[in-house]
Amino acid sequence: MEILDCAACPLRSLPAFTEHSSEEVELIKSIKLDQIDVKADRPIIHEGQVDAPLYTLFSGWAFRFKTLSDGRRQILNFLLPGDFIGVQQRMSASSIHGVQALTAVNLCVFRRDILWELHRRAPRLAFDVTWLTAHEESTVDDTLLSVGRRSAEERIATLLVLLYKRAAILFRVVGRERSVPFPLTQQHIADGLGLSLVHTNKTLRKLEKRGMHRIVDGRLELRDPAAMLNCADLLGEGPALPRPLI
Amino acid sequence: MEILDCAACPLRSLPAFTEHSSEEVELIKSIKLDQIDVKADRPIIHEGQVDAPLYTLFSGWAFRFKTLSDGRRQILNFLLPGDFIGVQQRMSASSIHGVQALTAVNLCVFRRDILWELHRRAPRLAFDVTWLTAHEESTVDDTLLSVGRRSAEERIATLLVLLYKRAAILFRVVGRERSVPFPLTQQHIADGLGLSLVHTNKTLRKLEKRGMHRIVDGRLELRDPAAMLNCADLLGEGPALPRPLI
DNA sequence: CGACGTGTTGATCTCTCTCAATTAGAGTGG
DNA sequence: CCACTCTAATTGAGAGAGATCAACACGTCG
Numbered sequence: 116m117e118i119l120d121c122a123a124c125p126l127r128s129l130p131a132f133t134e135h136s137s138e139e140v141e142l143i144k145s146i147k148l149d150q151i152d153v154k155a156d157r158p159i160i161h162e163g164q165v166d167a168p169l170y171t172l173f174s175g176w177a178f179r180f181k182t183l184s185d186g187r188r189q190i191l192n193f194l195l196p197g198d199f200i201g202v203q204q205r206m207s208a209s210s211i212h213g214v215q216a217l218t219a220v221n222l223c224v225f226r227r228d229i230l231w232e233l234h235r236r237a238p239r240l241a242f243d244v245t246w247l248t249a250h251e252e253s254t255v256d257d258t259l260l261s262v263g264r265r266s267a268e269e270r271i272a273t274l275l276v277l278l279y280k281r282a283a284i285l286f287r288v289v290g291r292e293r294s295v296p297f298p299l300t301q302q303h304i305a306d307g308l309g310l311s312l313v314h315t316n317k318t319l320r321k322l323e324k325r326g327m328h329r330i331v332d333g334r335l336e337l338r339d340p341a342a343m344l345n346c347a348d349l350l351g352e353g354p355a356l357p358r359p360l361i
Numbered sequence: 362m363e364i365l366d367c368a369a370c371p372l373r374s375l376p377a378f379t380e381h382s383s384e385e386v387e388l389i390k391s392i393k394l395d396q397i398d399v400k401a402d403r404p405i406i407h408e409g410q411v412d413a414p415l416y417t418l419f420s421g422w423a424f425r426f427k428t429l430s431d432g433r434r435q436i437l438n439f440l441l442p443g444d445f446i447g448v449q450q451r452m453s454a455s456s457i458h459g460v461q462a463l464t465a466v467n468l469c470v471f472r473r474d475i476l477w478e479l480h481r482r483a484p485r486l487a488f489d490v491t492w493l494t495a496h497e498e499s500t501v502d503d504t505l506l507s508v509g510r511r512s513a514e515e516r517i518a519t520l521l522v523l524l525y526k527r528a529a530i531l532f533r534v535v536g537r538e539r540s541v542p543f544p545l546t547q548q549h550i551a552d553g554l555g556l557s558l559v560h561t562n563k564t565l566r567k568l569e570k571r572g573m574h575r576i577v578d579g580r581l582e583l584r585d586p587a588a589m590l591n592c593a594d595l596l597g598e599g600p601a602l603p604r605p606l607i
Numbered sequence: 608c609g610a611c612g613t614g615t616t617g618a619t620c621t622c623t624c625t626c627a628a629t630t631a632g633a634g635t636g637g
Numbered sequence: 638c639c640a641c642t643c644t645a646a647t648t649g650a651g652a653g654a655g656a657t658c659a660a661c662a663c664g665t666c667g
Contacts, residue, residue: 181506183594189509191502203495203502212502234488238480245476245491249449252498256437256449256458259501260427263435263508263555267623300645309509311624316647318623348429513655546613560655562615 118150119173126173126196131284135240142237149224153216160201162213168227170200175220176298180306181212190307192254193217193278193299195285199247202230218298262309265348267318270308272346275328279337297335322346364396365419372419372442377530381486388483395470399462406447408459414473416446421466422544426552427458436553438500439463439524439545442531445493448476464544508555511594513564516554518592521574525583543581568592 119125121144127135135143150173153159159177160167177194191212194200200214200222226232234241257277261270282295299307305315322328327343329336337343365371367390373381381389396419399405405423406413423440437458440446446460446468472478480487503523507516528541545553551561568574573589575582583589 179502181502183506183510185594187510189506191505202491203499212499230491231484231488234480234484234491238477238484238487241484241487241491242477242480245448245480245487245494248491248494248498252494252501253449253458255498255501255505256425256427259437259505259508260429260435262505263552264429264433302645306509312646313625313648314623316645320647348431548613557656558614559616559657562613563655566615 118147120144121147129197129285132197139237139240142233142240146226146229146232147223148226151222151224153220153222155216155219157216158213159216159220159222160204160214163211164213165204165211166227167201167204169202169225169229170222171225172196172198172200173221173223176217177214177220178217178303178307179212179214188306189309190303192251192258193307195281197285198251199244201227202244202248217303258307267308267310267314268322269346269348270310271304271315271318271322272327272343273349274304274308275335275337276340276343276347276349279335282335294329294331294334294336296333297330298333364393366390367393375443375531378443385483385486388479388486392472392475392478393469394472397468397470399466399468401462401465403462404459405462405466405468406450406460409457410459411450411457412473413447413450415448415471415475416468417471418442418444418446419467419469422463423460423466424463424549424553425458425460434552435555436549438497438504439553441527444497445490447473448490448494463549504553513554513556513560514568515592515594516556517550517561517564517568518573518589519595520550520554521581521583522586522589522593522595525581528581540575540577540580540582542579543576544579 122137122140126132148168159170162180162182172194174196177198177200179191179194179200180188181191182188194214204211230241230244233244257273261273265273278297278299279295282297286296301315301319302312304310304319305312308315310318319330323330325339325342327337327339327346329338368383368386372378394414405416408426408428418440420442423444423446425437425440425446426434427437428434440460450457476487476490479490503519507519511519524543524545525541528543532542547561547565548558550556550565551558554561556564565576569576571585571588573583573585573592575584
């Protein structure tokens with residue numbers, strides 16, 4: 116893919132995102148190194164990698180994860196367009212996670228020292244980075260609550276509702292379409308919720324038979340949003356809108 | 362307690378923390394509103410509270426948590442002196458967590474709009490805030506890995522090791538003392554690891570009988586650090602040092 | 608002295624895991 | 638065009654880690 120001009124970035128024009136000043140866009144443009152493609156299921160950042168650059172996910176889905184030495188894997192959170200990748204690697208020496216493409220993705224690549232430069236030259240953008248970081252943490256908090264205290268049914272309902280909401284904002288629902296893109300395999304769901312693959316399948320099937328949702332052709336449809344919300348014990352937790360570095 | 366002069370802050374002089382310039386200290390001083398005490402087991406920030414100020418934990422232990430509507434509670438992470446409290450509340454409209462004192466604590470209170478001011482006037486300090494936020498997220502990441510993929514034994518070993526390391530840095534081990542302060546009840550451990558109280562007790566007891574640790578009089582001693590590390594599947598994950606806003 | 612919080616232990620119960628086997632679709636090569 | 642392979646989804650059966658229920662010990666405190 117051709118390197119896009121940040122000033123014409125189509126992502127930023129989505130209703131989900133707030134405005135940048137033209138100087139800010141210029142700065143972003145000046146620190147953008149490249150724009151790259153990564154194929155589905157390929158690593159973006161290896162677990163333990165320390166010299167990774169910073170990325171903004173431009174298109175496609177990805178996820179952050181950690182693994183134990185015997186291979187058990189936990190997905191920490193899912194990344195959608197506009198999400199920032201690599202702040203933790205820059206900031207913390209310890210406790211590294213990997214990032215992997217879930218679908219084919221396209222990434223904007225930034226100089227790895229931009230964080231400091233941003234803080235010096237564009238406090239507003241730096242503020243946004245802090246915002247995004249804090250926001251990502253709150254997502255992990257939600258997942259931790261699920262994995263620690265919710266039953267398998269509740270966990271899955273929660274995940275489906277939250278991902279549906281995020282996807283619905285980013286991928287405008289066309290016409291009377293009631294479904295959103297949903298590229299996760301059941302293995303991804305299992306690894307994201309601390310469940311086994313088999314139990315994930317059975318639980319998913321149970322919810323589907325109850326008429327609560329349907330996953331077909333890589334799309335998710337919430338057929339009974341009320342029941343889903345109820346099962347998830349999520350009341351009015353509207354997701355806040357991130358301000359991506361784009 | 363008397364309001365301390367930031368310039369003379371005893372916390373900052375600990376080897377754990379890096380230097381601030383005198384201008385930075387002046388700025389911190391100027392945005393510091395107060396210094397308050399909160400008794401053990403008392404809320405610092407209520408779940409759902411939106412107008413909370415920002416705090417730095419000056420002394421004592423605290424924890425962040427979320428609860429489900431039926432009362433199930435998940436502790437997200439434990440807070441020790443130097444930790445920052447309240448960034449998420451400021452940044453994200455959704456998904457609020459509570460913060461509660463675990464022991465009696467003393468907190469430095471900052472104006473709630475300092476985040477923006479910091480970014481404008483002291484980029485280096487703002488950078489530190491981003492650092493702390495990212496670092497706190499990596500802590501939650503570790504816990505999520507534990508809760509999602511580790512057995513009860515492994516979870517407890519992991520928690521004990523990580524808390525021991527943090528506490529050992531902050532509360533210098535006196536003389537040939539091999540123990541660190543450890544104010545958590547078994548209920549806290551259970552809520553932090555997604556386990557039931559009973560099972561937490563039995564697992565703790567099992568590890569203790571194996572000679573791996575001892576918890577007496579609010580202090581934790583790792584009697585067999587190697588076995589602990591091995592059980593935790595933690596190899597060389599030295600905790601990075603935070604730069605607190607103090 | 609009784610109430611309460613914390614820790615301890617035994618006895619069940621069950622949710623979730625592990626093992627195993629089958630189906631269906633997509634890709635590959637001869 | 639047809640074996641062959643691989644991945645993802647599916648379903649049944651049995652096993653087990655951890656939950657729940659219940660009782661009791663101990664120290665602190667009003």
